[in-house]
Amino acid sequence: DIQMIQSPSSMFASLGDRVSLSCRASQGIRGNLDWYQQKPGGTIKLLIYSTSNLNSGVPSRFSGSGSGSDYSLTISSLESEDFADYYCLQRNAYPLTFGAGTKLELK
Amino acid sequence: DVQLQESGPGLVKPSQSLSLTCTVTGYSITSDYAWNWIRQFPGNKLEWMGYISYSGSTSYNPSLKSRISITRDTSKNQFFLQLNSVTTEDTATYYCARFRAPFDYWGQGTTLTVSS
Numbered sequence: 608d609i610q611m612i613q614s615p616s617s618m619f620a621s622l623g624d625r626v627s628l629s630c631r632a633s634q635g636i637r638g639n640l641d642w643y644q645q646k647p648g649g650t651i652k653l654l655i656y657s658t659s660n661l662n663s664g665v666p667s668r669f670s671g672s673g674s675g676s677d678y679s680l681t682i683s684s685l686e687s688e689d690f691a692d693y694y695c696l697q698r699n700a701y702p703l704t705f706g707a708g709t710k711l712e713l714k
Numbered sequence: 715d716v717q718l719q720e721s722g723p724g725l726v727k728p729s730q731s732l733s734l735t736c737t738v739t740g741y742s743i744t745s746d747y748a749w750n751w752i753r754q755f756p757g758n759k760l761e762w763m764g765y766i767s768y769s770g771s772t773s774y775n776p777s778l779k780s781r782i783s784i785t786r787d788t789s790k791n792q793f794f795l796q797l798n799s800v801t802t803e804d805t806a807t808y809y810c811a812r813f814r815a816p817f818d819y820w821g822q823g824t825t826l827t828v829s830s
Contacts, residue, residue, distance in 0.1 A: 641816040649754075649807060649823045656816040694760060698815055702775040705760035 609633050609697050613706035619714040624685045628709045630695035632676040639699035642671055642680045645692040645708075654693075655680065687713075716740040718810045718821035725827050726800055732826060734795040736810030744768050744788050748813045751784060751795045753806040754823070761806075765813060766793050800828045 610633040620626050630640065642655040653662045655671040658678060668683040682689055690713050695706040722734040736749070743749050748765040755761070764774035766784045774782050778797070786793040797804060805828045811817040 639815070643817070651809065651811075651817075651820045651823075653816055653818055662818070692758065696760075696816070701773060702777070703762040705762070708758055708760075 608702055609636065609700055609704050611695055611697055611704050611706035613693075613695060613709050615709060616707065617710040617712060619712050620685055621714045622685055622687065626682050626685060626711065628680045628693055628711075630673075630678045630680070630706050632678075632697055632699075635675045636697045636699035638674060639697060640671075640673065640678045641696045641698065642669075643694045643696065645694065646688075647691075651694075685711075716812065716819045718812065718819055720808060720810050720821045720824035722808065722824045722826055724825065725829065726804075727830050728801055728828055729799055731796055731798045732800050732804065732828075734808050734810075734824060734826070736793050736795075736821060738791050738793070738812075741812070742788075743786060743791055743793060746814065748773075749784075749786070749793045750811045750813050750817065752809045752811055752817075754809065755806045763795070802828050804828050 612631045614629045638658040640658050643651050644654050645651045654665050659671045670681045690711050693709045717739045719737045726732045746768050748767045750765040751763040753761050764784050766772050766786050772784050781798045783796040807823040807825045809823045810821045812819040
């Protein structure tokens with residue numbers, strides 16, 4: 608199975624900050640990497656697919672980049688609704704595997 | 715709009731089988747996509763469990779392969795998860811989700827506790 612390592616596991620940030628979350632795969636995944644957001648209450652929402660494509664309705668302050676085995680999600684200017692858990696998913700090979708998540712908290 | 719809604723018993727005893735239902739509205743599960751089950755353990759780890767495709771083919775996580783079955787009722791636009799011989803390790807929130815690279819629609823999740 609492809610292992611997905613997310614870092615940091617948690618971080619504190621302030622409104623307006625620029626933050627980057629990292630996801631590293633145990634092998635190259637050819638850009639087949641998605642990012643999901645989960646807010647308290649459990650709803651999971653697709654943010655970015657195929658490394659850098661913004662899902663419909665997702666604010667443009669979210670962006671994704673990466674290649675090979677290293678990927679990142681960047682939020683350019685944090686807003687209050689962005690404090691949540693973020694997960695990466697590799698879909699280059701089955702079984703599909705998720706990272707353990709990054710918890711983004713308000714400083 | 716596409717919506718997915720999980721339902722299930724909430725509590726199952728160890729060694730029993732769990733059965734969950736995902737009811738899909740706004741899209742036919744026989745038109746396209748793969749229809750998946752994903753679970754989230756206490757502590758938030760997410761695990762992909764498997765899918766049934768629009769054509770009825772299935773794929774399962776090898777970690778579950780001997781215990782899992784995903785089936786469907788096309789007349790009700792529902793698909794189902796059955797997991798046999800459950801243990802307390804199967805306590806989790808179970809989500810259904812639509813997939814064609816990526817998972818674009820998710821249900822709200824249903825919590826399942828395995829306890830005697």
